[in-house]
Amino acid sequence: MLSFLIPALLLLVGCAAVLSYVLALHAATTAYDRSLLDPALDMAENVRLGANGPQLDMLAQEQEALLYDHEDTLVFQIRDGAGDLIAGVPDLAPAPPLAPGQRAFFDVTYNGKPLRIAAVRAATGFTVQVGETLNKRSRLVREILAAEFLPTVLIALASLALARTVVAHGIAPLARVRSQILARSPHDLRPLDERNAPLEIAPAIEAFNHLLSQLRDSNAVQQRFLTNAAHQLRTPLAALQMHLELLLRRELPSDVHQEIEAMHGATTRATRLANQLLILAKAEASMEQARPKTLVNLRSLADAAVHEWVPRAIAREVDLGFDLADASVWGDAVLLTESLNNLIDNALRYTPPGGAATVRCGVRSPTAYFSVEDSGPGIPQWAHERVFERFFRIQGTVGDGAGLGLAIVREVAEQHGAHVTIENPTGLGTRITVVFAAVTPEVPR
Amino acid sequence: MTCKSIGLMRILVVEDDPLLAAGLARVLGRCGHAVDRAASGIQADNLLRNTLYELVVLDIGLPDIDGFEVLRRLRLRRARTNVLVLTARDAVEDRVHGLDLGADDYLTKPFAIAEFEARVRALLRRTSAPAGPLEFRGLTIDIEVKRVKVHDVAVDLTVREWALLELFLARPGRVLSKEQIAQQLVNYDDALSLNTIEVYVSRLRSKIETEGVKIRTVRGFGYLWEAESV
Numbered sequence: 260m261l262s263f264l265i266p267a268l269l270l271l272v273g274c275a276a277v278l279s280y281v282l283a284l285h286a287a288t289t290a291y292d293r294s295l296l297d298p299a300l301d302m303a304e305n306v307r308l309g310a311n312g313p314q315l316d317m318l319a320q321e322q323e324a325l326l327y328d329h330e331d332t333l334v335f336q337i338r339d340g341a342g343d344l345i346a347g348v349p350d351l352a353p354a355p356p357l358a359p360g361q362r363a364f365f366d367v368t369y370n371g372k373p374l375r376i377a378a379v380r381a382a383t384g385f386t387v388q389v390g391e392t393l394n395k396r397s398r399l400v401r402e403i404l405a406a407e408f409l410p411t412v413l414i415a416l417a418s419l420a421l422a423r424t425v426v427a428h429g430i431a432p433l434a435r436v437r438s439q440i441l442a443r444s445p446h447d448l449r450p451l452d453e454r455n456a457p458l459e460i461a462p463a464i465e466a467f468n469h470l471l472s473q474l475r476d477s478n479a480v481q482q483r484f485l486t487n488a489a490h491q492l493r494t495p496l497a498a499l500q501m502h503l504e505l506l507l508r509r510e511l512p513s514d515v516h517q518e519i520e521a522m523h524g525a526t527t528r529a530t531r532l533a534n535q536l537l538i539l540a541k542a543e544a545s546m547e548q549a550r551p552k553t554l555v556n557l558r559s560l561a562d563a564a565v566h567e568w569v570p571r572a573i574a575r576e577v578d579l580g581f582d583l584a585d586a587s588v589w590g591d592a593v594l595l596t597e598s599l600n601n602l603i604d605n606a607l608r609y610t611p612p613g614g615a616a617t618v619r620c621g622v623r624s625p626t627a628y629f630s631v632e633d634s635g636p637g638i639p640q641w642a643h644e645r646v647f648e649r650f651f652r653i654q655g656t657v658g659d660g661a662g663l664g665l666a667i668v669r670e671v672a673e674q675h676g677a678h679v680t681i682e683n684p685t686g687l688g689t690r691i692t693v694v695f696a697a698v699t700p701e702v703p704r
Numbered sequence: 705m706t707c708k709s710i711g712l713m714r715i716l717v718v719e720d721d722p723l724l725a726a727g728l729a730r731v732l733g734r735c736g737h738a739v740d741r742a743a744s745g746i747q748a749d750n751l752l753r754n755t756l757y758e759l760v761v762l763d764i765g766l767p768d769i770d771g772f773e774v775l776r777r778l779r780l781r782r783a784r785t786n787v788l789v790l791t792a793r794d795a796v797e798d799r800v801h802g803l804d805l806g807a808d809d810y811l812t813k814p815f816a817i818a819e820f821e822a823r824v825r826a827l828l829r830r831t832s833a834p835a836g837p838l839e840f841r842g843l844t845i846d847i848e849v850k851r852v853k854v855h856d857v858a859v860d861l862t863v864r865e866w867a868l869l870e871l872f873l874a875r876p877g878r879v880l881s882k883e884q885i886a887q888q889l890v891n892y893d894d895a896l897s898l899n900t901i902e903v904y905v906s907r908l909r910s911k912i913e914t915e916g917v918k919i920r921t922v923r924g925f926g927y928l929w930e931a932e933s934v
Binding site: 493494495496497498499500501502504505508527530562565566567569570573578579580581582583615617 | 721723724726727728730731812813814816817819877878879881920922923924925926928930
């Protein structure tokens, strides 16, 4: 908008300048021409017709007085009807032919300088020319220009500044809306605030909100589908798993036993995947449906995890240890539990037998955290960001996960305004930490 | 092998998925328990009104009235039946809600059969009069007369060591935190520091651990009783 305004204003100022100049020149010329005519007429009146033709009957002092000017130099010349010089400077070119009694003004060059001439032809045939240098005319033009042009430029500059302010002011709400949109998480489909928007963009915001609400609806449908599908999958999978386990307790030929064990493994993986999809759908939905956040002590979540994970750690021959301190955060206990479960699950999966994993939680004012550290192969630096992508798996790793665990961890962290870090504290193994804003339990938000 | 030392019980399995219900019934039936099945909340409620069960394995998600409602009605009648609630893995609220309503234990689906059996055994042991001494590999414990034998050699335990041993036996398969132990043993000793507990545990270990019995340390947290039944 401003980029268009500046050249337009410059053009206007330019036109004003040209116009001012032409007008000033015209004014100066008209005024001074009239006063230049006076000495020419005076001279003409003092020409007498003698026996030898016309003669200027004027003393040198009188001529000088008549032609005196404090700024310009004046010269004169009188020629008879035949063009012969009667008086004045000889080197001034004869005036163009004039009718008797006619007057004329024109510009010539005299001694290399521009000169303005007033010429008068008397009825008796002689012609008087009085020439004047252009000093005061130029000065007048300059003065007029200064008097008119300078205010024009100032007005232009003022307009520009004004336009800038007005435009900036007009754009400010638009900029607010823009930053609102930019700050959004892609999962946040709540409508934009249209209360403070100026009238001009309100319809645009309304349309945008309409689109958001449609997106919300279709998201909700998708999430309901995912939730139901995962839920429906889970029960038959659990039954399948149980019956395979019952089969495995029987006396079976070793090849049959092996095959059933493989089926059991696959069933376990499918069950885990169904669970993870379910929790992911839940985490995504929670942003919009604003699941209630309560005061959650991370330590009690970890306490509950002990009972679930210690037997599995023992089965995998991993030394699962704990270092737990009270740490309260505002959060969704279900989602936080899932997040922690996934971290521990990963640690046990990727730690070889004989290794160790440690679950920690506590407060490092002003933050609260939980972390899980393992002595597995570690996550290479290049994958530190990518491991949070859904279904991302590092090629050649031993685990049999689907690659959803860390995606869940990050999703849940985002819901809680927390962030996730990956470290290789001792060069070996991985420590993943989720850092929250700590809450002092006595003073709820 | 895992059925011993618990008498025969009447158990109700409330689960609407027939395949899962059949599996659970089979696991429980192998120990000789009498197992009934209900596929809906109403049916379960009716059965519970008319029959005395020692244990109900109760799924929360049921087609008509949910497991919570069945549990609530059961407790309204002041029935002392043990209840093991089965919940979905992502439903911490269910777990808490279930315990509030008077469930005795919970298990999240899916679970390993061994885990299920351990919980069932622990719950049934509560109601059953101990049918003789507990037999583990290399260790015999007679709770009634407070006598412990390691490889048939009697071992003397102090009062506190007994209390500790009973704590472990009451919660087989569960990790006990040092804080929990301190709370439970506070009657026997006024000021129990967490360090003192380590001392008790290590003394108990030296007296009763055998090739089949182990008190495992869960680093930074507490202890887990691991014993092979005979």
